[in-house]
Amino acid sequence: MKEKRTIKRVQKIIAAFFRENRRMPSFAEMIGLLDVKSKSVVHFWINKLIDAGILAKDGQGRLSFTKQAFAIPLVGSVQAGFPSDEEETVGDILSMDEYLITKPESSFLLQVSGDSMIDEGIREGDLVIVERDKQPRNGDIVIAEVDGEWTLKYFRQQENQVFLEAANPKYPVIRPKKELRLGGVVTAVIRKYHH
Amino acid sequence: MKEKRTIKRVQKIIAAFFRENRRMPSFAEMIGLLDVKSKSVVHFWINKLIDAGILAKDGQGRLSFTKQAFAIPLVGSVQAGFPSDEEETVGDILSMDEYLITKPESSFLLQVSGDSMIDEGIREGDLVIVERDKQPRNGDIVIAEVDGEWTLKYFRQQENQVFLEAANPKYPVIRPKKELRLGGVVTAVIRKYHH
DNA sequence: TTGATAATAGAACGAATGTTCTATATAGAA
DNA sequence: TTCTATATAGAACATTCGTTCTATTATCAA
Structure with missing residues (x-):
């Protein structure tokens, strides 16, 4: 069976691309990544991620991840549950580079x-x-x-x-x-x- | 006195932009960053950085840093000298994120x-x-x-x-x-x- | 000085960008 | 079923992209 497109899944696809290429994919590239056939569909989903606070546009209208979205979850003290794939984590920050290397x-x-x-x-x-x-x-x-x-x-x-x-x-x-x-x-x- | 443009300095300017915005600047933006007045001058310097092995172009012709260039120097055992600003360091790798987080x-x-x-x-x-x-x-x-x-x-x-x-x-x-x-x-x- | 090279400026260009529009297909509720 | 909202497709568009060309200025050695 084929995978349904969800916000989470689209986020992961784009995040994986970003980690691998150190840049955002273009809309044209996302056609392939998301397995759709039109740029307007990409536009549709990107807007969803923006509304969800996962992506954002900077001053020049360029796409980028929110800090929230790019971070791996930080858990203060481990209680009954661990951060699962689907649930949102309250934790703060961080990219290791940003966190560790100030100068x-x-x-x-x-x-x-x-x-x-x-x-x-x-x-x-x-x-x-x-x-x-x-x-x-x-x-x-x-x-x-x-x-x-x-x-x-x-x-x-x-x-x-x-x-x-x-x-x-x-x-x-x-x-x-x-x-x-x-x-x-x-x-x-x-x-x-x-x- | 005004700063001369050198490969090292251009690299630092672009690296600083990349760290702050998590993306490469466009040629138009680099006009401002490098304080020049023409895109062809930007093109001229970018080619220098590419020749120097600091920047590279991926399959889609997109600009990105070489791993070498993006890494902070790794020193095996500290001898007489420390990595200075100007000198090239032999050390390997790495972005902390890539190094630490495999999955x-x-x-x-x-x-x-x-x-x-x-x-x-x-x-x-x-x-x-x-x-x-x-x-x-x-x-x-x-x-x-x-x-x-x-x-x-x-x-x-x-x-x-x-x-x-x-x-x-x-x-x-x-x-x-x-x-x-x-x-x-x-x-x-x-x-x-x-x- | 003169001459040669390096660096900068400006304009023109095709290709690629993201946006917007209309139209069609799908799914779930009434 | 029909109705409505959601999801997808495709085309057209102005804008921006990086490239390439010619021309001018700065630098430095002879």
């Missing part, structure tokens, strides 16, 4: 090696997002040069005294004698489980 | 509460990405219902015996008597530091 031009990713921040829950193999030009505050996690090597450390500041501390008791506190070389401040930690 | 239609985010997985480096307030329909394997982290509450646990499997284990010695091992309700498998952990 893309001065950020970079670093793969963690070593266990100097193990008690902070940062483990070997994790990715950290580092912001280069950021001014570290007391307690921030920074990338610092220690004995010619770069490692992750807490940045501590006490009465004009600056020192570095690992989140692992087996590493000593570092009190820099002269200059302290910092590579940036850690703004996020990412761990992916590979199955 | 957007069956994934959701969950904010972690409690300390049941603390020894795994998953802490209260972290976000975990959960894949709903995934079949858990031995050692995977799953969302499971225990005593009417949902928590994170290791999924263990030994000789047809299934049980749940916390990454925290203060929680006992769970050996389900009858049915075991699972909400999904954790595929990634995300922690953002708010400054």
Whole structure:
């Protein structure tokens, strides 16, 4: 049996296209995607999605997804139910990129090696997002040069005294004698489980 | 003094527009963005970016960023230098969305509460990405219902015996008597530091 | 200076865009 | 059945798209 066209289904089709091509399909392309034979039918459904608040048009009349629609559901605390395919989720935001990377031009990713921040829950193999030009505050996690090597450390500041501390008791506190070389401040930690 | 147009600068301008509007600007819009007065000049620069491998055209002749260009640099191990603004970085990939979320239609985010997985480096307030329909394997982290509450646990499997284990010695091992309700498998952990 | 190259401007063009109209087909209620 | 609302098709349209051409200006080396 053939699938009926519903708002949800059309949304998924367009979202899939967007994720794959990083752009919206044209009406002509949607004729194929939605399996219809006329642009006016596409127009018909697009208007439905706009009315439903899933799509929107910007100033130039260009089509784009609402933040709501593009986000994957965020669940605060898991109760009896999980977000199902059909139901609307109250959850907020977000694209991972937007959520994690505030300043893309001065950020970079670093793969963690070593266990100097193990008690902070940062483990070997994790990715950290580092912001280069950021001014570290007391307690921030920074990338610092220690004995010619770069490692992750807490940045501590006490009465004009600056020192570095690992989140692992087996590493000593570092009190820099002269200059302290910092590579940036850690703004996020990412761990992916590979199955 | 006015800024000279360079490939890098044009790339940044277009990338900024893309990030903000989730789409490529048209040539007409780029006239304003690049501060020129003719579409042919835009055409001239776009071709430069294409030659440089920063932009590309898909089958329909649509403009899009190369994966290379869109990614933020990934540094394996930090050596003497950090990725600077101008230099090219060898690092691979990635958009966070693409990297983290393989199946957007069956994934959701969950904010972690409690300390049941603390020894795994998953802490209260972290976000975990959960894949709903995934079949858990031995050692995977799953969302499971225990005593009417949902928590994170290791999924263990030994000789047809299934049980749940916390990454925290203060929680006992769970050996389900009858049915075991699972909400999904954790595929990634995300922690953002708010400054 | 002169000469050569790179960069910019402007106009013209066919192709593709989204919109709008009329007409036909389908489905459910009365 | 008939009536009504919904869904689909097809064509026509003005607008915008990216391309291509010629011409002018800026840059820099010889």
